[in-house]
Amino acid sequence: MINPIGNLNKIFDSRIRLGVMSILMVNEEVSFNDLKQMLELTDGNLASHLSTLEENGYLKVHKGFVGRKTNTTYSITKAGEKAFKGHLAALENMIRSME
Amino acid sequence: MINPIGNLNKIFDSRIRLGVMSILMVNEEVSFNDLKQMLELTDGNLASHLSTLEENGYLKVHKGFVGRKTNTTYSITKAGEKAFKGHLAALENMIRSME
DNA sequence: TTAAAGTACTTTGTAAATCAAAGTTACATA
DNA sequence: TATGTAACTTTGATTTACAAAGTACTTTAA
Numbered sequence: 001m002i003n004p005i006g007n008l009n010k011i012f013d014s015r016i017r018l019g020v021m022s023i024l025m026v027n028e029e030v031s032f033n034d035l036k037q038m039l040e041l042t043d044g045n046l047a048s049h050l051s052t053l054e055e056n057g058y059l060k061v062h063k064g065f066v067g068r069k070t071n072t073t074y075s076i077t078k079a080g081e082k083a084f085k086g087h088l089a090a091l092e093n094m095i096r097s098m099e
Numbered sequence: 100m101i102n103p104i105g106n107l108n109k110i111f112d113s114r115i116r117l118g119v120m121s122i123l124m125v126n127e128e129v130s131f132n133d134l135k136q137m138l139e140l141t142d143g144n145l146a147s148h149l150s151t152l153e154e155n156g157y158l159k160v161h162k163g164f165v166g167r168k169t170n171t172t173y174s175i176t177k178a179g180e181k182a183f184k185g186h187l188a189a190l191e192n193m194i195r196s197m198e
Numbered sequence: 199t200t201a202a203a204g205t206a207c208t209t210t211g212t213a214a215a216t217c218a219a220a221g222t223t224a225c226a227t228a
Numbered sequence: 229t230a231t232g233t234a235a236c237t238t239t240g241a242t243t244t245a246c247a248a249a250g251t252a253c254t255t256t257a258a
Contacts, residue, residue: 003139005118013114014215019104022193032235040102045217047236063235068226070234088194094121095187113245131206144246146207162206167255169205 004097007090009083011056016041016049021084024059024076032072050074058083103196106189108182110155115140115148120183123158123175131171149173157182 012018019039023030030038036046053059058080062073076084111117118138122129129137135145152158157179161172175183 003118003137004121005114005138008114008117010114013112015104015107015109015112016216018107019102019193022103022196026196033233038102039104042218043235044219044237048216051236070225072235091190094118097121097125115245132204141247142205142207143209143248147245150207169254171206 004094007086007093009087009090011052011058012084012087014049016045017053020049020053020074021058021076021080024074025081025084029062029073029075032074035074053080056080056083103193106185106192108186108189110151110157111183111186113148115144116152119148119152119173120157120175120179123173124180124183128161128172128174131173134173152179155179155182 012021016039020035023035023038032046032050035041035050036043039046041049050059050061054061057077059074059076062075064071064073111120115138119134122134122137131145131149134140134149135142138145140148149158149160153160156176158173158175161174163170163172
C-alpha cells in the first residue's frame with residue numbers, strides 16, 4: 001500500500017496557511033487587514049504565515065494605497081493555485097480510500 | 100464574515116494523525132506495524148501520535164496475540180468518527196466557498 | 199543455551215513551528 | 229504635538245515533532 005499522506009503538502013499542514021489560501025482562491029485580492037480580521041489573528045502571526053507562503057512562491061504582494069493610507073494586498077500565484085489544488089486532490093485521494 | 104478555519108479540529112492539523120484516522124475509517128482494526136509501514140514512520144513517532152489520538156478518545160487499543168507474538172491493534176471510536184467527519188465537513192465548508 | 203530478532207513502547211534530546219506581545223517605520227489626522 | 233493606523237520585524241516563551249536510543253518481554257535460530 002502506498003503512503004496515504006505522502007502527497008499532502010507540508011506547507012498546508014498549518015490551518016492558518018490553509019485558510020489564507022482558501023480565501024485567496026475565491027478573492028482576487030485581499031488586504032492584510034481583511035485577512036487579519038477574517039482569520040482572527042495578530043499582526044505578527046499573520047505576517048509570518050504570509051511570508052512563508054510568499055517564500056514558497058504561493059502568493060504575491062502588492063503594496064499600494066487606499067486614498068493616502070498604505071494598503072498591502074495579497075493574491076495567489078499560478079504556482080500557489082496549483083499547489084493548493086494538488087493538496088486538495090491529495091486530501092481527496094486519502095479520503096476516497098474510505099469508500 | 101465568519102472565520103473559515105474556526106471549525107477545523109486542531110488534532111487533525113497533523114498529517115500523521117490525519118493519516119491514521121483515514122486508515123482507521125476504512126479498516127476496522129489495524130496493527131501498530133501496519134500503521135508504521137503504511138505511514139512510513141519510526142516507532143516512537145507513531146506511538147506518540149497514537150497516544151495523542153487515544154488521549155482525545157478518538158481511538159482505542161486492543162492488545163492481543165498473533166500466534167504467540169504480541170499484537171496491538173487500533174480502532175476508531177464513535178467519538179473519533181464523529182470528530183473526523185466534523186473535520187472533513189469543516190474542510191469542505193472552507194473550500195466550498197470557492198465556487 | 200546463549201544470541202539475535204521482533205513488538206510496542208518510553209525516554210531523551212534537539213530542532214522546528216507557533217504565537218503573543220512589543221518594538222519599528224512611515225505616513226496621516228486631529 | 230500627539231495620537232492613530234498599516235504592516236511589519238524582533239523577541240522570547242511554549243508547544244510540537246521527530247529520530248535515536250533504551251526497555252521489557254517473548255520467540256526463534258545456532
